[in-house]
Amino acid sequence: MILFLALITGILTTVGIFLLLRRSLVKVILGLAFLGHAANLLIFTIGRITKGKAAFVPEGLQSPFEPFADPLPQALILTAIVIGFGVQAFLIVLFKQNYKSLKSDDLDDMNTTDML
């Protein structure tokens, strides 16, 4: 499964960067989202994966017994997901306003600060 996860992460990275390089601003935002998924999976995978068992302390015990998933990468990813969402939401609204005034989502129309 490691090979498979590695492949998935690689493909998500590829799609993310490919979309990031497009001229359409919507695609760039999508690309960032895909790159975010890739990054999350990267952290998740290299933190070692454990099938099934979540990091819970069972009732009656002081600490969980092996095997259980490493909670630290999960905590990092959780933060990343939420912040990624914040950024994405802001970008979407920014794009919307930008489209209203420029009537375009072509990045090549946006490389100057002057009004066209």
Add this chain to the structure above:
Amino acid sequence: MTLFQIFIPFLIAPFVPLIGKKREGRDLGMVLALVPFLLFISFLFEFINLKPASITPEVYQWIPSIGVDLAFRSDGLSLLFGLIITGIGSAVFLFAGGYLGRGIETIKFYIYILIFMGAMLGIVFSDNLLLLFIFWELTSFSSFLLIGFKHKYVASRYAALQALLVTGLGGLSLLAGVILINSVTGTFSISAIIADPSVIRESSLLVPIIILILGGAFTKSAQVPFHFWLPNAMEAPTPVSAYLHSATMVKAGVFLVARLNPVFTGINLWNDSLMIFGGTTMVVGAFLALKQTDLKKILAYTTLSVLGTLIMLTGYGSDMALITMIVYLTAHALYKGTLFLTAGAIDHSTGTRDVRILGGLLKKMPFTAYAGIIAAFSMAGMIPMVGFVGKELLYETSLSGEPALFFGVLFAGVVMVYSAIQAGIHPYFAPEKETPLSPHEGDFTLTAGTVTAATLGLILGVSASTLLAGMVGLAVSPVAGKTVDVSLGLWHGFNMVLFLSLGTIFAGYGLYTVREKLYLLPQVYGPLEYLMPSKLYDKALNLLMFTAKAQTSFFQNGYLRNYIITIFATALLLVGGYFFYHLDLTELVIDPSMEMYEAIAGVVIIAGAIIAAVANSRLYAVMALGITGLGVALVFILYGAPDLALTQFSIETLSVILFVLAIYKLPKFLKLSGKNSKIRDLIIASSMGVFITFVILAVYVHEHSSELKDFFASESLPGGKGRNIVNVILVDFRALDTMGEIMVLGIAAIGIYGLVKLVRKGG
């Protein structure tokens, strides 16, 4: 005590605007001149009471971890320079108030020049090479501000930048030399280095150390081929030229060479470099002075010549030569500072500095004339001035050296007489001519300093065997690195040297009579023009600007994708290249086994990603993003991360809704990029994807042991009172991170609110 003396100028500088509110122009100059004057008095007392045997450095810890201390050393050399800096400083401070007049610019001037004076004192009293370097750079910066003082003029800004770049480059060279010295000796303390020079002298880094240190000294003291910035720096107001470019800053290089002379003297590279560069500068400066008609330019080029002479004398190395160096340096500071200030006074009163139209000022400006004439006598080496003592010594020293050296000294001596007549005699005795302003004597601020300094030159000359000899004796020993007996005298009887002195005076007068022809001399000769250092400087600067522009327009071209391509291509080339070079494919753990449900999650993710990449409708693309997100959530569930899955599900749903709300009205994607660019992007993107895949596989080669995992697992319940360890980490162990995360969301929310409410003015 020395610490206090050095920091007084820095402490007073911020209060100049306050003092300037009460007193303007002339009055401000009179108040502020007290600062250098009181310092002068304090240095004078120290100098009189100096006991060379019992000099101990004054050390305060500053940055002990890298060996930088506020260490100061007041020996004869430091104090002599301290006296020159504060003595000429008093005259210049007094002069500048009357010269510059009222206004905010004058206040700025005093702030800059106070900082400069503090930095200059710092250089000469530092006993720590890094501390010396800091003050050294500070003089470069303050001189940048002072040369560019008339910043409305292109020429001023050009000259200021040129001086900063040349001396700044030299500063870097000095810093490198200082660091090398430290790497050899393990200390920055000048006292310690001088006490045991053998460590440096026998080190394999000796040659680079000498070259780098001389690089700093030669740029600062304007030695050929770095001499060109000094005449250009005459764009500065005259008080600045008098102070920085004759009496003090340009002598910092001479000081550095003199200070470190005990360490390096006797090494051929050191002595020969000093003599060759110094001698060349002496002759070139004198030659270039021949055709000058601007009073300040005349003085600037002769200053070059003198700086060369001083460096050359230090390189010559005999006790006699070092004594000559100190006498000549003192004499030069007194007469050149005076002549610059009288040139400023003449400029102020007549509106011109062109010697061809100056004349007849003797009666109109009697005090200035007195100072100018006395100083010119000293410069020309006339008895009984201190300049005469210096010149006699110089001739005597050069007679014992190479013939080339002797003739160089003789030529420079003749030009010195010629230039002295032009700068200090001609304006007062030549026939009166029409000048832009009608000449008048300035008030006492414009004359007091020059009259005092010129008279001092006379006193020191007359008392050569007592006062001057005592001073020089104290100052020369630190340069020689041993106690040197000094006996000077004004009169040595009728001998060869006196005959030479008389000869140069007549020859100098002879040059003066044919001056009209000399003015027509070309500045450079034919093909030499292309090799002129100032031309090379311009070329180098243009090349730098051109490269910067080309690089900027290449990298900062305004297209986002080009930036991204550059970033990823660099990462691939450097990080990826290194990674794949060291990757051992046989070590990789390839485990292709997988369960059915794992495969399903994977296929969902990949399908979503590919649809998003090729979709030509925004809506499809957004849906595809949602599908991928759900697939990722599935992976989280499978591998024991229910919290992540939960968050991913809700966030993914939310963003899809948000996306759809924002874009459902928009038209289809336009085909914006061509096939070629798509192929290029695909290559970069997939290379990066392959790189990441292999990174993950390579990580699995190594055993993983997470102490943090164990820590959080065992501490979660007792420490955090929670059984869901991920939650405990987020809200307890790393609660500050989570607070930051909440703040990011809050800021995003405020931003979104602002954008939604945004109403554009005028549609």
